[in-house]
Amino acid sequence: MFIRRTASRAIAALGATALAGIALTGCSAGGSGGSTSNAAITFLAAGNDPASIKTANDLVTGFNKVYPKIKVKVDTRPAGTDGDNLIKTRLSTGTMDDVFFYNSGSLFQALHADTTLQPLTNQPWAKTLTKDFKATVSTSKALYGAPFGSTFDGGVMYNKKVYSQLGLSVPDTWAEFISNSQKIKAAGGITPILASYGDTWTAQLFVLADFANVSAQDPAWAANYTANKAKYVNPPALAGFQDTAQVKSLGLLNKDYASLTNVNALKLLATGKAAQYPMITVTIGNVQQSNPDQVNDIGYFAMPTAGGNSHATVWEAGGAYIPKTTTGGKLTSAEKFLSFMLSPAGCAIQNSASLPAGPYATTNCTVPSNAPALVADEQKYQDAGKTGLALEFISPVKGPNLSQITVQVGSGISTATQGAALYDQDVKKQAQQLNLPGWN
Amino acid sequence: MKRARTAAWIKGVVAIVVSAVVFLVPFVFVVLQASKNPADASNLTFSLPTQWQFFKNLGDVLATNNGIIWRAFVNSAVLTVCSVAIMVVLAAMVGYVLSRKVTRLNPVINFFVLAGLIVPPAVVPTIWLLQGVGLFKTMPGMILIEATFGLSFCILLFRAFVGTIPRELDEAAVLDGAGAIRLFFGVVLPLLRPVIVTVIVVQSVAVFNDFAGPLYFLPGDENATVQQTLYEFQGQNLSFYNLLFMDILLITIPPLVAYIFFNRQIVAGLTSGAVKG
């Protein structure tokens, strides 16, 4: 959950910088010709930082070039868990904006879409969506979300210059990864592996980004996990916790691992003061802001795994939704807004807003040629078919305390097995809350 | 006498130095951060900016999201003044009677006053209620909510301090022909000035700094309060530390000025003290 949130913010941030030079002229004009209504609507942005606001405003500006008569008012909200609760509160009390951005996957599943959202199954763009994305914004009854932004991967981001200077090659097995890291350590002066537990969510990466590997070894793992049969305390899933503990016990981390923040860790990686960082690739947007000249020094490889044949873990795009309380003329206007978002003009805004870190979830939009270098690295895994969705998109079960638990394991406060056991206990509440069979 | 004055001076100087280190260094840090460029500020080190851009940041913050901060200041001011006025008067009435008249109900009331301090407000049922009475998303609704949430704190303080006003005063006023209302508003309330000022200061800060209340009960950008503007610059993508600190600085100054003003009232209480009336 934390990861998704960061992702959407990073997407938005990227947008703000990239958008500056984009002109939105040349869109098809006069689209509102046949419409019967031009009801004004409100639109809740993905956050309330300047980047989210700018992205939202640019979408509205583009939209108004096509539909000049439909007024769209942009509202903002806090990001993070404050935002989650706000969305739920507004939906459950019938006070939601007419269009809102929110996560797909398990966070979407908590919204009770069947009773709170307008189904979008029959929208013209619905058939352009990828199967994976559709699944993350649908219930058994209908499709409820339109994609915004691109997919991206989790794994290890590394500094290509450091790798070539030390003559290292991209690791596939965990042993190769550790051996690379020890060589970097021996060379001196460069941090082998970055940890940034000052932002606790970053501690989850060894566990979350290893999930495609877990799926590859046991395709039924997610289903068994949801059914209370598979556990993190057993292999293959335990590996993520063991990795988290091992990099600390081998002394491969930066010495300020407990207080370093994500943004500053990315700076160290970009400037070659550190070599490897378990991360989600969407954070490349921060590098674009802080170290624009070094963006293409950063590469990506999937989380290495004991037996090799490592798979890239993929995160899906976020969604745009319409609440059930929006009806009549407002609903028509809101639907037009979503259609615009997935039109060529809307895709242009999306492209500038999120400098894609992976392919789009709709065939209407395509990745531009100026994407960062690590996108090519991700593409290799796509082409080889060695990818898998992150757990939060295929199982609704996620405990609230994974960040804290992985920080404990990663700081040596508890062992990998203790941490995994604690997390298995942690997810129980969520499963019971969702009334999943097999948990009571 | 001279020795006493020297001692006072020494004490004063020590106090100034200690308070400066403990309380002003963080303040200086805020100002420095507010003067930096984004890259500089995100390092969060205590250092001089590599390039000073205090006024550029100031302009940026004031212009963010179509100048939302101006609207936010107006909203926060209205909310703070109205809700604090209501809670002070109502709480003073309760605290006064509670302290003066001992009845069997007192322990019950005391319990509910304490409960008001201990139990966190329930967000969703409160929204249902506001919707039910048609006050959701309105400033009057928000004002009543804030006034209610502050009542317990104020009652506790008033109850404690009404006791320091001699009852003989009440009796004298009654002999002069004052009724219940004039006794309270004309005689007792003015004597409570130091407490009133304390309550106003503390509760104004609480309402002014409340983030969660307006977020849930007064949604919509046109209703934004100053605390909401803090979130414009913060999140997991922390590239706007300079603007965040500028915003902290900006929204801390008005209450500081107000406090310094009210502070004189407390000092005034020293000389025109409660008892001398």
Add this chain to the structure above:
Amino acid sequence: MATTNLAPTALSAGVSTGSKAPRPGTKMKSFYPSWFFIPAVALYVIFFAVPTFASFYFSLTRWDLFESTFIGIGNFVEFFQDPQLLNGFIHTFEYGFATSAAKVILGFFLAVILTSPVVARGYIRAVIFFPVLISTIGVGIMFKSLLDPFHGIVNGVLGVFHLPQPGWFTDPNLALASIAAVDVWKGVGIATLIFMAGIVAIPSEYFEAAKMDGASSWKIIRTITIPLTRPATATVIILSLIGGLRSFDLIWATTGGGPGFTSDVIASVIYKEYQAGFFGLSTAGNVILFIVVTAIMVPLSSFLNRKAVEL
């Protein structure tokens, strides 16, 4: 209006309910009308009591804001099974009592100093109160930077003197104490203000008389200031203890309860459950916290108030 010669009897008259002559209360009673309660009670009942009782019902349900399923005491059982619960309670008490004690003691002495003729009194008052004005989020970010183990100015200064440079918020053994210190820094202004109001309310004749008798300033504090600021002391203790036992916002803004769970208190455990969407469970947690805090505060509060009356 009253004159100063009322002063000597003022305090005793104000606080000794009816120990003197024929109970002044009886004939005055009609001048303290009960309808003074009505407006406040109305607000309290409508906007606080009703929603709160409604929410207590949800503590018996599994509630995701959209639907609720009645599960009896399941949430309470679940809450008590939390592996961090015992730690959370210990931390809550440590944090609540430590911050409250520090605020009472520091606040009292600051108030004494700031109500006596000290150089630059206005400046010091403003400066001490300044942290109260900053939002908790701001304080959190500020101190995370100032107390950063590697780049923070505090450890920078310690390094100059070759003193140890601890990880204030990142060392599991230090995190909670560091937050408590910041809490005191932020909250001592309010305690000081309340004590100042209490000291100001003491008739100056008392101090003048004591000075005439040649009492030392320490003796004046002990025999006049401390006993006569009892109501203020009681208020500060009650407010700061309740605040401390319920506190989570500063913890949230600095460590988020970490590293791991080493600075988690009950209120932050509840808040995390709330954030995770376990609304029934977190309401149950609030009910438990309410019971615990009430069990401490009600006896303490009546004890403190009785003391104030006996004085």
